[in-house]
Amino acid sequence: MAASSLSRCCYFGHHGTFARMQMRCSRKASSLWVNGSSPCKMTTKIIRPLTRTMLKPPTSHSLAKRSLHATQLHLQEVMLTSERYGVQRLPFARVSDADLSFFECLMPGRVVTDVDELKLFNVDWLKSVRGCSKVLLKPQTTVEVSEILRYCNERNLAVNPQGGNTGLVGGSVPVFDEIILSTALMNQVISFDTVSGILVCQAGCILENLNNYLEELDFIMPLDLGAKGSCHIGGNVATNAGGLRLLRYGSLRGTVLGLEVVLADGSLLNCLTSLRKDNTGYDLKQLFIGSEGTLGIITAVSILCPRKPKAVNLAFLGCPSFSQVLQTFTTCKGMLGEILSAYEFMDSECMKLVERHLTLTSPVADSPFCVLIETSGSNSTHDEEKLSHFLEHVMASNLVIAGTLASEDTKIKALWALRERITEALTCDGAVYKYDISLPVERLYDLVTDMRERLGRSAKNVVGYGHLGDGNLHLNITAESYSHSLLDAIEPYVYEWTSKYQGSISAEHGLGFKKKHYIHYSKSQEAVLLMQQFKTMLDPKGILNPYKMLPAKTT
Amino acid sequence: MAASSLSRCCYFGHHGTFARMQMRCSRKASSLWVNGSSPCKMTTKIIRPLTRTMLKPPTSHSLAKRSLHATQLHLQEVMLTSERYGVQRLPFARVSDADLSFFECLMPGRVVTDVDELKLFNVDWLKSVRGCSKVLLKPQTTVEVSEILRYCNERNLAVNPQGGNTGLVGGSVPVFDEIILSTALMNQVISFDTVSGILVCQAGCILENLNNYLEELDFIMPLDLGAKGSCHIGGNVATNAGGLRLLRYGSLRGTVLGLEVVLADGSLLNCLTSLRKDNTGYDLKQLFIGSEGTLGIITAVSILCPRKPKAVNLAFLGCPSFSQVLQTFTTCKGMLGEILSAYEFMDSECMKLVERHLTLTSPVADSPFCVLIETSGSNSTHDEEKLSHFLEHVMASNLVIAGTLASEDTKIKALWALRERITEALTCDGAVYKYDISLPVERLYDLVTDMRERLGRSAKNVVGYGHLGDGNLHLNITAESYSHSLLDAIEPYVYEWTSKYQGSISAEHGLGFKKKHYIHYSKSQEAVLLMQQFKTMLDPKGILNPYKMLPAKTT
Structure with a gap:
């Protein structure tokens, strides 16, 4: 046959x-x-040769690159976020010499203040937003993270948690001079159980390294995404990353079994259980999954991994x-x-x-x-x-x-x-306007054709691709350079369109800095208010990843 | 071959x-x-004939029965919870004639005050706890639930949400005279999308009815459990029910896509999205999944269903x-x-x-x-x-x-x-002491043999069964009648044993009334404190399912 x-x-x-x-x-x-x-x-x-450098084991230099394919950054060309978006700095304290001494004493040799070295960590992979942080901290342990936050909370110093800096909505770099807390050196596997398939590891482990580690044991990570060579598992969880395997293995809300989180005041919330089922009280870890570093810093993750x-x-x-x-x-x-x-x-x-x-x-x-x-x-x-x-x-x-x-x-x-x-090809095409939309699958591509017609020749390219199995469209519009007129032609039209069909204006990328003002297109006023209450409860001074995810309270 | x-x-x-x-x-x-x-x-x-009455379409009489196999209840024999456990009533208002008039005006003919009719709703399926509520309300719409809670919150009247009353930890019946709010008449399917497999329905739909409905459309519910003939989907979500299909389709934390919830003050939280992915802000619905009716009343559910x-x-x-x-x-x-x-x-x-x-x-x-x-x-x-x-x-x-x-x-x-x-056979064997434990699979049965040896002839039977694929043991001990001496021999030993091996003292049943004081065996003091803060934030007067899930604050 x-x-x-x-x-x-x-x-x-x-x-x-x-x-x-x-x-x-x-x-x-x-x-x-x-x-x-x-x-x-x-x-x-x-077909032409396909370079597979992305599959090389990532090196310590991969931090702050989305992948090793990333084009060279022209960091100086990136406009400061505060200027481009006209943001007002909140009244946080500024880092003093005494603060630096404290950090240096806590983590000798792991406090970066070199201006050139800091550049990479102040700019996102898309070269779309830039902060001006003057200090980067590289803790190795949860205790160090706890000490840093306890100190910063007391001193009213703002903190920007950063994993692989592969985010696409400006959530992973400072807006002003927030202290960057990088998880890059928190990269140890804590345990792996070959019977249950449960992995426990520090938050700074690179996704691809974890997958390589597991493959040798006949398992795989339940998530996979283009940025795997650089992104950290802690960042994946903090942004509730979706990616290529969601259709089969489900979202991180199901596969993440436990988290260890340091709260804004430095206190430790240990929910690092390794159990498939646990119904003892509210599932606190869920609040931190997808909270984009605004409620606490994830320091370790317990995750259920499928067989290879x-x-x-x-x-x-x-x-x-x-x-x-x-x-x-x-x-x-x-x-x-x-x-x-x-x-x-x-x-x-x-x-x-x-x-x-x-x-x-x-x-x-x-x-x-x-x-x-x-x-x-x-x-x-x-x-x-x-x-x-x-x-x-x-x-x-x-x-x-x-x-x-x-x-x-x-x-x-x-x-x-x-x-x-x-994603990489798009960045080579010029300025990119990125939209990560959930829609009923029947409507998914209508938005692309609509937008293509609407923008005409004012856009260079209007392209659509994505995880159709999850109803997730990546709509991307490229142009020679960023312009207000093009942006005005796209937004809020794209959000209104999405909202009209009960879609989500961010399927998997999160809101970060760039999308926070559009949350109302997907969430009710009551829901946003409740989120703001959670934020106030867990981080009363608002030091964790400020200017991100939620719009400022109107009252 | x-x-x-x-x-x-x-x-x-x-x-x-x-x-x-x-x-x-x-x-x-x-x-x-x-x-x-x-x-x-x-x-x-x-093999002897197996009656399959459980598979008959449940009737309206199935409410308050775990399944149609349930033995006849001898309701009068069940000791009042307040007496058996020596609980102090909290200073809630008592239902007055004016309150009844308000409810009757809101929902004519759906306010039950008949003492005999109320008996079934005051006692749990296991006949282990009994309340003395004097009124049962049967709303049909979310607006009615909202009106009820708004009124009760203002009047300081405590409310006990109830689905199919199939819970095993005393979470679904009143402890004193809380008003019972039954979801039994909220049993409509709102929509089903045959492309995406997403079902949206009211909270009072019986699980088995939903599954039968879906099977005709070539889909199934992603969860299944012994109580399916009576339990409500809203109750399943409120208790984060696990069951027999979790191994394959994952937990409700992954399959539930959206919820509609009425908060303690009657305000509506509409998170009833039907999207596979949505990363716009904190995932508020997660807090209500498994909150056992203590943070809000789930009125509708959106859930992803697999193909049959x-x-x-x-x-x-x-x-x-x-x-x-x-x-x-x-x-x-x-x-x-x-x-x-x-x-x-x-x-x-x-x-x-x-x-x-x-x-x-x-x-x-x-x-x-x-x-x-x-x-x-x-x-x-x-x-x-x-x-x-x-x-x-x-x-x-x-x-x-x-x-x-x-x-x-x-x-x-x-x-x-x-x-x-x-479960049903156990109830026929006498008084049942039920434990629903998560443990590393290697340790799972050791607890049963340990307990059997420890109790000797003071127990009638010590049995172990469960969802091995999920590391979930159901340890059950039967005796001729309940006795303090036997209970003292079991508890806190069983919890200490579980805690020693980093297990969970409630894998899928929840804490309800009976297990709330043991939460510390599975959760840290910091975690419990945070849960209490959430409860205070969302239900400041504590009217929702009081005496359940969380121990009272010590400060």
């Missing part, structure tokens, strides 16, 4: 061949077909329209069921930017839309059979017009790069 | 035959083998020791991977009680431990093949000594009843 033979032929015969060819040349796609030809009649296609799948397959497909992208998704959920682990979509404008700026090539370059489907399972034969039935069906139904498959690790990573490196 | 032929033979040949036999007689097990004989040589075994699995298989196995139960679990996680949907264990003492009191028969009656493994997947052939490889392996390794398989719905339900009806 055709599907079965495709399955075996594609996944084993061809990939076996491919793996050997790979030794000489890394430019071949794993298996490629176009509609009209049988999927069995595979051809190969030259025995078989991973990837299909990179071309669809003729967004309607077909949706139908392919529904079909996929039904036919791939429990092995579906990612369903991403990208429009052709995304792919053009990836080609132009990163010299990568989409294997389905002519398709208006690309879809990346990943399966992860425990039996490769079963998974390949399911995938091949699915592909046969979507090709026969004309939902998919072309595609390529991969089951070999290098090829899978190369295809994933086409999706993961879009 | 043996495993494959077993698979086909067992699941298709035999079950086909079985399905026809079922028409005449429902007493046969689906396929049964014992170690030493080949799994292929199937025999059938008579196309294939469900169940293996009911016998293991010679708990060590083999654990090894079978580890093997199972590796070999069944993504299709594993439940892993429950029961000791032989449990099975004896089920046999004795409910006239059910375990198909592996002679085994010291029973294990129930459920798989749910999208391809029955693949699932059966995985299961048969797994069974071949565990039989060959002597991890499992006997077992039976089922893939036909009626048989699956009959085997599940052996696990689900243990």
Whole structure:
């Protein structure tokens, strides 16, 4: 039967061949077909080499880079946030020599005041916001974090917690001269239980390092995102990062089992349990997940990790329209069921930017839309059979017009790069206006076409991609440079549009500095008021990550 | 190859035959083998008829029953909580005629003051606690709930929210004369999206009714528990119910997407979003999940529902020791991977009680431990093949000594009843001391053997069962009647033991009235203090479910 033979032929015969060819040349796609030809009649296609430096073990220099692909920052060119946005500094104390002496005494050699060294930590990865902090602290232990906050709270010194500084909404760098508290040296695994799959680690562990550590023990992290080479698990939790595996393993609200948090006054809240279930009182840790460092500093995390799948397959497909992208998704959920682990979509404008700026090539370059489907399972034969039935069906139904498959690790990573490196390609295209929107899936792409029409030639590119399986659109608009007129054409229109369809104006990026004034488009006045009450209760002086996440109280 | 032929033979040949036999007689097990004989040589075994009344659509009379199997309550025999536990009434107002007139005007015909009718709502399902409320309110809408709370807050009247009254820790009935606010008439489905699988419904929908509704649309609820025939989804969320599907679909913290909550002062908090991802501010709904009605009353729920699995298989196995139960679990996680949907264990003492009191028969009656493994997947052939490889392996390794398989719905339900009806069997055995403990799986059964040895003949039965896949033990001790001496022998020993191994003294049942004083065994002083601050902030007069969950403030 055709599907079965495709399955075996594609996944084993061809990939076996491919793996050997790979030794000489890394430019071949794993298996490629176009509609009209049988999927069995595979051809190969030259694609340009994909650098995989992102997969190198991150070094200590990776801090403050979103990934090692990041373009060189021209830090001096970035306008100060306070000037660009006209923000008033709140009446916090300023760091004095006596303060520096205290910190130096607490953490000898781990107090950074060098102006050049500080530059990287004052600017976000997008080069969109810049602070002017004069001191960076690098604690190694929870006790040190506690001592720092106790002191800062007493002295009324504002503190900006910082993980890998990979955030996209200006939440991870100071607005003024807040002390930067980096978790970079809090990078130790505390324990891992191979029976339960529960990992306990310090907040500054880099996501990719954790995943590499776990893979050797036959497990994986339950989350994965493009910034994995730099982002810290503490930052992931503080921003409730979503990413590429959410569709399969759920959100951090389910997988994070425990947290250790230092509160604004330096007191320690130990909720670092390693239990799958615990119904003893309110689940306090939830308040800190996604609180963007405004309620406490996460110092350690306990997280449930799934087994490493025995078989991973990837299909990179071309669809003729967004309607077909949706139908392919529904079909996929039904036919791939429990092995579906990612369903991403990208429009052709995304792919053009990836080609132009990163010299990568989409294997389905002519398709208006690309879809990346990943399966992860425990039996490769079963998974390949399911995938091949699915592909046969979507090709026969004309939902998919072309595609390529991969089951070999290098090829899978190369295809994933086409999706993961879009953010990077966008930064090469000029000034980027980024929107991270949740919408009912049926409406997801309408916002992109609407915006493209609205902006016309005033934008360089309007592109849409994202985690379709989670109803999460990344709408990005590029221009030669930032301009108020373009911004005014985009906002608040984009938020009003989202609100009209009961969407979220921030699906996974958070509000940070840049989106905090738009919270009302997704949350009621009562909800915002309650959030402000929580903030006041936990951080009465407001020293933790000020100017971020919540608008100032009106009363 | 043996495993494959077993698979086909067992699941298709035999079950086909079985399905026809079922028409005449429902007493046969689906396929049964014992170690030493080949799994292929199937025999059938008579098991006694299993009443499945629990699966009948619940009627309006099911309120205040855990399930339709519940034994008749002898309500008058239940000692008043205030007397049994020596509790002091807090200075709330008492319900006056003017109050009743207000309620009657607000909800004509839905204010219950009849003493006999009220009895059922004043006593918990276990007959372990009893209040003396004089009024029960049955709102139908969120606006009515809001009006009730606004009025009660102003009048300083205490309110006891009640769903299906199936809780096991005395959280769902009044301690004194609190007004009972039942969600029984708030039982409407608001919407269901067949693309996203997101259900929005009122809080009083009965779990089983929701599941039946969804099954017709090819979806299921992400949670399932023994009390499904009576419990309300609002109560499930308010207690963060775990249950039988948590292993597969995760906890309510991940699957609940939105809540509508009425706060103590009657104000409405609308977080009823239907989005998979939303990072706009603190996730307020999390605070209400598992807050046991002490912070607000949940009036509507938005929840993500998985597709109905196309294939469900169940293996009911016998293991010679708990060590083999654990090894079978580890093997199972590796070999069944993504299709594993439940892993429950029961000791032989449990099975004896089920046999004795409910006239059910375990198909592996002679085994010291029973294990129930459920798989749910999208391809029955693949699932059966995985299961048969797994069974071949565990039989060959002597991890499992006997077992039976089922893939036909009626048989699956009959085997599940052996696990689900243990709670009911225990109540028939006499006074029950119930403990719902999370522990590292390696330690899980040690507590049972320890306790059995400690109590000796002073207990009638000491049994252990539970959700092994979640590290959740249900330790139950029965006696002819409640006695202080037996209680003193159990507590605080059981909590100290749990605390010593960093366990949780309530994995999924919550703290309610009965466990609130033991919270310190699982939570730090700082955490409890913070919880008390949240309670004070959200319910300054403390009118919501008083005497429950948190110990009174010491200052």
